[in-house]
């Protein structure tokens with residue numbers, strides 16, 4: 594089994610929104626990704642709509658349905674966004690934390706805060722009861738005390754936030770402690786019948802040790818792919834990343 598590669602196309606929308614034009618097209622980005630080996634498309638509908646817009650959710654959804662591939666909708670626990678998710682009916686929803694001033698998602702959800710935990714629990718219940726067969730993941734740090742709380746929720750997967758790992762890797766520093774943490778998280782989650790995904794800040798190089806250790810079933814990668822595609826093309830970038838995945842089967 595080959596780990597799945599989800600392509601996050603938010604960063605195409607970031608470029609579009611920077612000038613308020615109707616290009617580059619996220620629909621084209623989704624199509625090219627799926628034609629070249631993406632296993633799913635990931636988009637993050639932020640509350641501040643800084644990149645993906647409500648209409649993008651609808652148009653990208655049509656593309657993923659046409660290709661018969663999953664849409665993974667990332668979202669904060671916000672009642673308005675929950676309604677949009679219900680109307681769109683994605684196969685996967687990844688609940689993530691959001692801060693207005695952050696440049697990008699800075700960490701995982703805080704499940705140790707009781708009020709926050711209850712908000713997330715209610716959102717999970719509402720999404721599961723409103724969208725047939727939807728699967729839900731939580732974007733979390735690989736900390737056992739957080740993962741223990743995650744097992745109290747009706748979720749299908751945890752997506753481990755790999756942002757700090759990716760930074761340490763790119764500085765050329767020791768990544769050993771992350772690998773150990775991720776292995777422990779994987780073992781704990783597997784014992785609790787929860788799948789283990791990864792994402793944030795990963796590149797064609799930083800993903801390799803994670804693939805070698807066979808830790809994650811799914812990776813969601815966006816920023817590096819879209820940046821690399823500027824000079825190498827989106828099709829070539831995805832094909833060559835996909836070949837790295839293909840040479841690292843899970844079993």
Ligand SMILES: CC(=O)[C@@H](O)[C@H](O)COP(=O)(O)O
Nearest residue numbers: 603637667689696697698793
């Ligand atoms: C949750 C997450 O990691 C992704 O949404 C990724 O960060 C791309 O979105 P932003 O650039 O808006 O953070």
Ligand SMILES: NCC(=O)COP(=O)(O)O
Nearest residue numbers: 601792793794813815816
């Ligand atoms: N959930 C992580 C994701 O979708 C992609 O993150 P990034 O590669 O854009 O940092």
